[in-house]
Amino acid sequence: MRLRNKPWAKEKIAAYPQYVISNPEQYKGRWRELFRNDNPIHIEIGTGKGQFITGMAKANPHINYIGIELYESVIVSALDKLIEHDLPNLRLLNINAKDLMNVFAAGEVERIYLNFSDPWPKKRHEKRRLTYRSFLELYEQILVEEGEIHFKTDNQGLFEYSLVSFSQYGLVLTYVSLDLHRSNFVGNIMTEYEEKFAAQGNRIYRCEVKYPPKK
Numbered sequence: 746m747r748l749r750n751k752p753w754a755k756e757k758i759a760a761y762p763q764y765v766i767s768n769p770e771q772y773k774g775r776w777r778e779l780f781r782n783d784n785p786i787h788i789e790i791g792t793g794k795g796q797f798i799t800g801m802a803k804a805n806p807h808i809n810y811i812g813i814e815l816y817e818s819v820i821v822s823a824l825d826k827l828i829e830h831d832l833p834n835l836r837l838l839n840i841n842a843k844d845l846m847n848v849f850a851a852g853e854v855e856r857i858y859l860n861f862s863d864p865w866p867k868k869r870h871e872k873r874r875l876t877y878r879s880f881l882e883l884y885e886q887i888l889v890e891e892g893e894i895h896f897k898t899d900n901q902g903l904f905e906y907s908l909v910s911f912s913q914y915g916l917v918l919t920y921v922s923l924d925l926h927r928s929n930f931v932g933n934i935m936t937e938y939e940e941k942f943a944a945q946g947n948r949i950y951r952c953e954v955k956y957p958p959k960k
């Protein structure tokens with residue numbers, strides 16, 4: 746993601762603490778209180794400009810969504826969409842995925858979406874990939890038993906790496922498409938990157954995996 750300097754982003758985010766939750770640690774184990782219901786919580790890591798998570802929240806009012814994005818200059822575009830649509834079932838967090846455990850209690854999340862995650866193609870950067878083993882361990886901590894990861898990318902190398910990483914970790918593959926846009930998958934909501942890469946003729950890969958039941 747090319748980052749544009751937006752010095753005003755921090756101030757704008759601070760002006761909407763009801764949408765981009767400030768001090769999200771205070772809600773660890775209590776997100777259902779914030780949403781005022783017991784609906785399942787699905788999170789997207791690396792939400793970017795928010796088209797996917799906003800579309801999902803509109804389409805599925807009985808799911809609570811939390812979009813997580815590292816950069817202020819990017820999440821501010823997701824904030825604009827949330828201000829426009831004022832969705833009660835969508836909130837945003839401006840945090841690093843490495844800190845998920847500070848924000849969610851064990852078993853608080855039912856599903857994690859990873860969409861067009863940065864591929865970090867160099868072997869020496871493997872640990873930064875959001876499907877690297879240490880991230881899978883982290884996700885397991887916050888997910889319910891048999892919690893799911895849904896992953897999309899146009900990057901064949903990252904997709905193949907991730908399938909191997911999931912499999913080595915013991916995750917169960919429940920869906921795979923090697924060409925999502927020419928498959929019979931229903932209800933796909935496109936991300937900003939997906940629109941851009943699909944328009945360039947790139948194939949979109951998608952899979953769903955779930956953690957095995959705890960013994």
Ligand code: SAM
Pocket residue numbers: 746790791792793794813814815816819840841842843860861862863936937938939
């Ligand atoms: N998902 C969006 C899409 O498909 O249009 C954005 C894809 S972009 C390639 C990846 C996004 O993940 C960037 O906005 C980046 O800032 C964010 N990101 C990368 N590592 C992250 C991390 N550790 N925690 C939170 N966000 C992260």
